[in-house]
Amino acid sequence: MIIDVARQLALKNYRGAFRFEHDCPQEFVILPSARIAGKVTVEGEFEIYDDDSVGVAFRVSYLIAGQCSYCLEPAQKQVEYEAEVLYLTEDDGENYSYDGSRLDLTTAVNDAILFSQPQVLLCREGCSGIDIK
Ligand SMILES: [Zn+2]
Numbered sequence: 557m558i559i560d561v562a563r564q565l566a567l568k569n570y571r572g573a574f575r576f577e578h579d580c581p582q583e584f585v586i587l588p589s590a591r592i593a594g595k596v597t598v599e600g601e602f603e604i605y606d607d608d609s610v611g612v613a614f615r616v617s618y619l620i621a622g623q624c625s626y627c628l629e630p631a632q633k634q635v636e637y638e639a640e641v642l643y644l645t646e647d648d649g650e651n652y653s654y655d656g657s658r659l660d661l662t663t664a665v666n667d668a669i670l671f672s673q674p675q676v677l678l679c680r681e682g683c684s685g686i687d688i689k
Contacts, residue, residue: 557598557660557665558658558659558661559572559574559661560657561608561657562656562658565604565608570603570604571601571602571603572601573599573600575598577595577597577598578596578598578616579595584670585620585673587622587674587675588622589623590622590623592618592621592669593619595618596616598614598665599615600612600613601614608645609645610643610654611642612664613638613640614661614665615638616635616669616672617634617636618634618669619632619633619634620633620673620674622677624679625676625677625678626679627686628686629679629683631677633678635672635674637671639667652664
C-alpha cells in the first residue's frame with residue numbers, strides 16, 4: 557500500500573483514510589506450524605505535517621491458524637492490533653522513513669503483524685495440553 561504524499565500535497569489533502577487487504581509473507585509468521593488464513597485487513601488514517609513527516613494510525617486484523625501450542629489440535633485466533641507510526645523524510649534510526657514523495661506502508665504493516673502475534677495458539681481457553689503424567 558502506497559500513500560502518494562506528493563499528490564496529496566498537490567491536492568492540499570493533508571489527511572486521509574485508507575483500507576486495504578495485505579498478503580503477509582509466511583516469514584513473518586513466528587508461531588511454529590501456523591499461517592495467516594486469508595488476507596490481513598489494514599484500516600487507518602494518515603496526516604501529513606508541515607515538515608512532510610506523516611503520522612499514520614492503523615489497525616491490522618487477521619486470523620492466525622495452526623496447531624494448539626499445548627495439545628496440537630487445530631486452533632485459530634482472530635488478532636486485532638492498533639499501531640501508530642511516524643514516517644520521516646530522513647532516517648533517524650527510530651521512526652520509519654520515506655523519500656518525501658511515495659510512502660510505502662508495507663514494512664510498518666509487516667512489523668505490526670510481528671508485534672501482534674500471540675506467543676501461543678490455543679484450541680480453547682484453558683487447554684491443559686496432552687496429559688503426560
Ligand atoms: Zn489444545
